Amino acid sequence: MTVSAADLAGELKQLRRGRGIAAPQLAERAGPALRAVCGTTEDDENAAIRRRLTECLSEWTRALPDDLRTAVLAAFGLHPDAVKPFYQDRVRWLAKYLERDDRTARRRIDEGMDRLAEVAVASTSESDAEASRPSRRWHTEDLRVTLALDQPIPEAFEFRRIVADADEITELDLALTLTDSVYRGEAIGTDDLRVDVFHGGLLIGRAMESTDRVGLALRLPEPLRRHSKHEIALRFRAEIRHPHFVCVPRHPVDQFDLHVRFARPMPTEVVKLERVFQDDASDDAARGDSLIADASGEVHVHFRGLEPGFAYGVRWKVPESGSRGLEN
Template identity: 80%
Template sequence: MTVSAADLAGELKLLRRGRGIAAPQLAERAGPALRAVCGMAEGEGNAAIRKTLGECLSGWARSLPEDLCTAVLAALGLHPEAAHPFYQDRVRWLAKHLQRDDRTARRRIDDGIHQLAEVAVASTSESDKTEAAQPSRRWHTEELRVAVALDQPVPEVLESRRIVADADDIAELDLALTLTDSVYRGEAIGSEDLRVDVFHGGRLTGRVMESTDRVGLALRLPSPLKRLSKHEIALRFRAEFRHPHFVCVPRHPVDLFDLHVRFALPIPVEVVLLERVFQDDASDEAARGFSLTPDASGEVHVQFRHLTPGFAYGVRWRPSEN
């Protein structure tokens, strides 16, 4: 089904009425454009539709300017501080939050919905092109959980990954890690620069420089996987961070990327979310995202869903000058 941004915006305006995404008749209110861009199957119940819509719409909204993102999430009933049963009450909450009148809040909502629809349609179209360009995809990551500890003598990254075979006889995984810094350009990244340990799930059988800053890793599995079977691996990486960011740039599709980053003292003066940006833009301060506030332990926790191969997802920080 071909979806236009205008059709999708119209359905989103209907969805924002009443309880929004919490509406008890959600299966009736989720129109064909919404179902198409979110990839919903026929016959799904309210709970499944609510979960899918929440994940998709929240993810797309994060790419909007902060005020429009807040406006859209509040209007649809997705903002935790605006979970009011009536749309008018959510408009009033937004007006107070923005320190504007109700009329301005409604304009922000309309602007946000139109931009959200454009982002959703563009994202869906690009994902379709990516899938069409990768007919030989043999496996994908169902769940990737990463913990980054920057308060260690040498920063450590713990990675736990569940992969799903999309073909038979998957015996080896092609993994990669990029260290972006001019220090490494033109020369190999040695084993002392990047240490890789396998905790479980396979054995490293190859390590090759794919570019001046990208290391390719071959992980041989204990036994070949059959189509639709799942397998879990756990790795540890140790390396100095040459740029103040950590991102995942998937080679294969990733359904869920869960990231914890623990900062060393002093806490960075700024931490921002990076979602679906070009890899080269990850270190560019002009590429902006949501501001994140580390908790009392100096940590931030973010999640990303349905990652597009070739784009970067993660966080960037600006170190304290002290």
């Protein structure tokens, strides 16, 4: 369905009436344009529609100026200080917040709705274009990794929330690389790289994609439709002889949070690597911000907007370093 900004703005202005997003019969009030841009269906119940609309509206308002963002959130009853049962009460709250009269508050809301519709239509068009590409059938919204190097065999726990950018996502293609592996030219066995799924799917495939990269196929419990989210938890265990850990995504990653706990003796240097070429992750010439481990022997780094093919993570130096690293 092709959605115009004018049609969507009209539906948004209808939705703001009464209890707004908290309306008890939300399934009847959400119009076809709004359903189309938010990815809801005729079969969705009120709770599912309310959750999806809240996610979409909150995301779209981030592109608005602060005053219009506040006006729109208040109109829908999404602003925490404007959760009031009637639209007129929310208008009065906004007028007081802006230190203006009710008429000005209403104009500000109308302007915000029109701008919001433009943002929504533009973002949906971009999503359609991206979803048509094989590499954008899904992406990672949040990736959290904890790497413990003080274990007999280093362990990495990965918690990942993915978002479907197309319908019928049944399987995730993941991969890990053991860089400068002593097994170069040979298959990396299950004893060299242990992978355990804690929740979120079933590991159904494992294949060598190159001399040191292992491809993993994770079957999901049920197919995901566009815009739906799913969480998985994995554990990886492998010897790390080259001192670095980086994420080299094959699908976009919105944010990546990494904790590394070092073994004794402590590293003599730790650097943050951000958007470096994959082959340069182990090269001392690739520099980044210096990091200092805390009293527990840990460092914590955070990245946003990770681009496929580039490396993000940390590299460290220890008195005796070997020649192996781990990338996911």
